[in-house]
Amino acid sequence: FFFFFFFSMRLLSANTIVCIVKGCTDNFPLQIVPTVVEQEETECNPEFITHIMHRVDYPALKRMSEDIGIHGLPDELPADLENNEQLIQLLHTALLDTHVQQGELACNKCGRKYPIAQGIPNMLLTENEV
Amino acid sequence: EIYYNDTEAKKYAGNSRIIEIQTAMSERAIELLNLPNHPCYILDIGCGSGLSGEVLSDQGHTWVGVDISASMLGVAVSREVEGDLFNHDMGQGLFFRAGTFDAAISISAVQWLCNQDQAHHNVQRRLRKFFQSLYKCLVRGGKAVIQFYPENGQQMEMISSAAMISGFSGGFVVDYPNSTKAKKYFLCLCAGSAEMNYTVPAAKGLDEK
Ligand SMILES: [Zn+2]
Numbered sequence: 002f003f004f005f006f007f008f009s010m011r012l013l014s015a016n017t018i019v020c021i022v023k024g025c026t027d028n029f030p031l032q033i034v035p036t037v038v039e040q041e042e043t044e045c046n047p048e049f050i051t052h053i054m055h056r057v058d059y060p061a062l063k064r065m066s067e068d069i070g071i072h073g074l075p076d077e078l079p080a081d082l083e084n085n086e087q088l089i090q091l092l093h094t095a096l097l098d099t100h101v102q103q104g105e106l107a108c109n110k111c112g113r114k115y116p117i118a119q120g121i122p123n124m125l126l127t128e129n130e131v
Numbered sequence: 132e133i134y135y136n137d138t139e140a141k142k143y144a145g146n147s148r149i150i151e152i153q154t155a156m157s158e159r160a161i162e163l164l165n166l167p168n169h170p171c172y173i174l175d176i177g178c179g180s181g182l183s184g185e186v187l188s189d190q191g192h193t194w195v196g197v198d199i200s201a202s203m204l205g206v207a208v209s210r211e212v213e214g215d216l217f218n219h220d221m222g223q224g225l226f227f228r229a230g231t232f233d234a235a236i237s238i239s240a241v242q243w244l245c246n247q248d249q250a251h252h253n254v255q256r257r258l259r260k261f262f263q264s265l266y267k268c269l270v271r272g273g274k275a276v277i278q279f280y281p282e283n284g285q286q287m288e289m290i291s292s293a294a295m296i297s298g299f300s301g302g303f304v305v306d307y308p309n310s311t312k313a314k315k316y317f318l319c320l321c322a323g324s325a326e327m328n329y330t331v332p333a334a335k336g337l338d339e340k
Contacts, residue, residue, distance in 0.1 A: 018227065056172070121216050
């Protein structure tokens with residue numbers, strides 16, 4: 002197989018992942034150690050961004066964004082996010098237009114590393130990790 | 132275990148009859164989700180080559196797919212699907228934090244959890260792990276619609292009871308129950324308390340042969 006990789010793990014899904022190795026708890030967020038990151042501009046849907054920001058862990062998003070070189074997110078989200086077009090666009094860029102192609106997700110609690118190859122994180126555990 | 136290698140995945144993903152059936156079942160599953168009237172964040176379990184995901188994208192939703200077959204995910208990538216993809220075995224328990232998704236769908240995948248050459252208790256443990264983690268990663272009141280081909284009544288019972296023990300309410304919707312060809316099973320679940328009074332949607336094609 003030969004593939005062109007246009008889409009791969011975005012920061013929105015990275016913001017939802019926890020380590021599931023047996024006995025490892027309270028490990029969110031995993032750390033992204035990126036080696037290849039790409040930006041792909043897509044149309045912003047403000048309705049989706051304001052909806053999903055209720056779920057996103059904002060401090061984790063801000064830290065992950067900075068880890069991969071996206072700056073400018075404020076320290077705290079304004080209460081009236083829906084009226085802040087510019088910030089919504091910035092959040093869209095961070096959450097949905099930023100793709101980690103290669104690298105790994107690292108658990109800071111147990112040290113487990115989940116490799117990301119060709120845009121797809123490998124979350125498969127070995128038998129003794131289950 | 133990988134159920135589709137590169138060759139099998141290519142064959143499967145290129146079969147227009149399979150594509151047509153999978154797409155129709157995805158559309159029906161999404162209809163059964165009865166989603167709120169805004170763009171949602173949806174999990175596709177056993178996303179394969181991303182056929183269900185494309186239906187979700189067309190309807191304006193954002194999705195994440197997990198699949199045990201790296202080959203199938205490779206096909207999904209080559210088809211430039213819009214969802215994020217993860218290589219994962221659902222029987223090990225999903226890896227998303229609590230309350231992440233508005234809803235979840237699964238098309239023709241969950242029966243794999245029962246089909247493996249594993250001890251009975253192991254199958255039950257994997258089913259339980261899967262449903263507990265699914266319950267957790269849905270918002271409260273979030274729906275999951277799981278289409279699969281049950282081998283027999285015992286398997287249906289085993290899968291649905293694992294879901295109920297994990298906190299879900301709901302049950303089966305059987306479309307075209309009198310037709311051997313068109314008959315489809317959808318396990319429709321709600322991740323909420325009993326007070327939410329979830330009733331499963333109506334089946335289709337009850338009078339058709
Ligand atoms: Zn860990």
